Amino acid sequence: MKDERLAEAVLAEIDLLHRFFVAWFLGSCPKTRASFARVADALAPGFVQIDPQGRQRRRAPLLTALRVAYGCRAGEDFVIRIIRPQIRLVHRGLALATYEERQRSGGATTRRRSSALFAPAPAAPAGVAWLHLQETWIEPAAR
Secondary structure, three states, rough: OOHHHHHHHHHHHHHHHHHHHHHHHHHHOOOHHHHHHHOOOOOOOEEEEOOOOOOEEHHHHHHHHHHHHOOOOOOOOOEEEEEEEEEEEEEEEEEEEEEEEEEEOOOEEEEEEEEEEEEOOOOOOOOOEEEEEEEOOOOOOOO
């Protein structure tokens, strides 16, 4: 995959996966194997997430937690916004992206800064797979 195409696919994947999360957590998409495949097929077999608390989760436990979380925000005003997605580097078939994720639920907003590493994956929904995700809390601005 050419560098420019890889970068475009990564930015699309970041947006599309977070849209899926909103639908999944709200319970507004079907709770089917085919629907859940959207996230399962996007995470590489060796995927690792480091969450904002510094805990490391591998693909299988993360998918289990996500599967159980279906509809956990049903009836809430739950929104995820991706702010300033940016490709930081494309090199040797890998792409590094950064973005800010804002989640709003019940009037409260949390923010995290994320760095994610991707590789081409023709079978993945957007043609790229998540290899690694590092999230860090962004503290609310002092007033």
